[in-house]
Amino acid sequence: MGSALDNIFNSYAGGSIFKNKSVLQINYTPETIPHRNSQIEAVASILAPALKGERVSNLFLYGKTGSGKTLSVQYVTKEILKRVTDAGGDNLRVIYINCKLKKVADTEYRILAEIISSLGESVPATGLPTDAVYSKFIEIIERKKQLILIVMDEVDQAVKKISDSFLYNLTRLNSELKNAQISLVGISNNLTFMDNIDPRVRSSLGEEEIVFPPYNALQLQDILRERAEGAFVEGVLDEGVFAKCAAFAAREHGDARRALDLLRVAAELAEREHSKKLTMEFIDKANQKIEKDKMLDIIENEPRQHQLILYSILNLTNKEDKNEIFTGQVYNKYQEFCQKTKVEVLTQRRVSDIIAEFDMLGLINVDVVSRGRMGRTREIKLMVPENLQPKAKEILETALNI
Numbered sequence: 001m002g003s004a005l006d007n008i009f010n011s012y013a014g015g016s017i018f019k020n021k022s023v024l025q026i027n028y029t030p031e032t033i034p035h036r037n038s039q040i041e042a043v044a045s046i047l048a049p050a051l052k053g054e055r056v057s058n059l060f061l062y063g064k065t066g067s068g069k070t071l072s073v074q075y076v077t078k079e080i081l082k083r084v085t086d087a088g089g090d091n092l093r094v095i096y097i098n099c100k101l102k103k104v105a106d107t108e109y110r111i112l113a114e115i116i117s118s119l120g121e122s123v124p125a126t127g128l129p130t131d132a133v134y135s136k137f138i139e140i141i142e143r144k145k146q147l148i149l150i151v152m153d154e155v156d157q158a159v160k161k162i163s164d165s166f167l168y169n170l171t172r173l174n175s176e177l178k179n180a181q182i183s184l185v186g187i188s189n190n191l192t193f194m195d196n197i198d199p200r201v202r203s204s205l206g207e208e209e210i211v212f213p214p215y216n217a218l219q220l221q222d223i224l225r226e227r228a229e230g231a232f233v234e235g236v237l238d239e240g241v242f243a244k245c246a247a248f249a250a251r252e253h254g255d256a257r258r259a260l261d262l263l264r265v266a267a268e269l270a271e272r273e274h275s276k277k278l279t280m281e282f283i284d285k286a287n288q289k290i291e292k293d294k295m296l297d298i299i300e301n302e303p304r305q306h307q308l309i310l311y312s313i314l315n316l317t318n319k320e321d322k323n324e325i326f327t328g329q330v331y332n333k334y335q336e337f338c339q340k341t342k343v344e345v346l347t348q349r350r351v352s353d354i355i356a357e358f359d360m361l362g363l364i365n366v367d368v369v370s371r372g373r374m375g376r377t378r379e380i381k382l383m384v385p386e387n388l389q390p391k392a393k394e395i396l397e398t399a400l401n402i
């Protein structure tokens with residue numbers, strides 16, 4: 001066994017095409033940020049008063065995923081903090097909250113608790129009335145004259161879970177404060193987020209707004225080229241690799257994350273096959289792999305009821321003729337599994353709606369077909385590729401405890 005592992009590890013160490021793989025990791029902070037100069041400068045000029053601990057306008061940033069919002073804001077706040085610290089100042093606190101993380105932003109209480117813990121203090125995980133947590137927060141920040149800059153990344157996710165009242169409460173706190181001041185930076189991947197929130201919140205959170213447009217394919221190539229420089233051994237990349245990754249990523253919406261993922265996954269596949277070069281074929285394979293992972297990810301993160309319905313469809317697909325699944329059958333199966341897992345049964349109407357959602361997600365394909373005298377029905381076809389179905393089933397069984 002030992003020598004078998006020796007073989008694996010030695011060939012891995014020897015044949016690596018990577019110089020430093022972490023450069024391609026999503027959370028790696030690159031040294032340069034091409035094609036975001038104007039956005040970065042706009043953010044910097046709005047946040048500049050923070051250098052003196054003065055209140056800055058609330059700022060709202062939006063743009064599709066992978067357009068460099070998180071990276072740019074973190075870059076600017078880091079630069080500001082560096083300058084404040086170098087000058088010996090300590091009247092600025094930057095608090096970064098990722099509202100997408102579970103257990104961080106699903107209640108107003110949790111968000112506040114998270115903010116308070118970033119300030120080095122703590123409140124009990126549950127139990128206090130929300131008002132008391134606000135009082136505690138005010139007490140902590142009022143100890144000195146300072147600016148508390150709260151960055152709420154993916155703030156739309158929190159609003160979806162809690163409603164926008166917490167944003168209103170936060171922006172209103174300033175009127176109660178004597179020493180400290182609070183400014184908010186909201187970031188959203190959802191372009192229409194601001195249209196649907198309370199007008200009072202909109203006007204106060206959106207004092208300033210900056211749009212991050214998606215990158216085009218050429219810009220994505222530049223980004224990839226810069227990141228690849230630190231990541232790969234020289235000469236291992238085939239001509240055209242950047243263009244291909246960029247083209248794939250631009251097809252969706254100019255997503256830099258997708259472009260980087262493609263390059264990294266392709267390189268990992270190449271390495272696993274002991275290839276000395278990263279050739280174009282690996283980009284195609286990487287694209288397939290990422291699509292698959294995305295599908296499994298969706299399945300894993302669906303709500304329980306949705307998972308039960310999907311599990312019913314999967315089960316029917318395995319047993320029966322693939323093209324013959326009807327809504328009624330799914331509903332029967334679904335009821336069976338509800339009983340098994342002791343989950344409340346939704347109405348057929350609601351189940352139909354959820355099935356329509358699966359269609360939009362690309363998990364299934366729904367066709368309305370006529371069955372002669374029996375009227376029209378909806379025929380369901382599972383779109384999860386066959387080789388992925390066992391894994392999908394396993395994920396659902398774990399999640400549902402079946």
Ligand SMILES: Nc1ncnc2c1ncn2[C@@H]1O[C@H](COP(=O)(O)OP(=O)(O)O)[C@@H](O)[C@H]1O
Pocket residue numbers: 025026027028029030032033034035036063064065066067068069070071072189212223227256257260
């Ligand atoms: N201009 C750029 N230069 C280098 N890397 C970038 C650039 N824009 C985005 N990235 C990288 O792409 C990924 C997604 O960027 P991110 O800022 O998280 O996007 P968003 O927050 O808009 O979804 C991150 O890994 C980030 O480092």
Ligand SMILES: [Mg+2]
Pocket residue numbers: 069070071153154
């Ligand atoms: Mg982001």
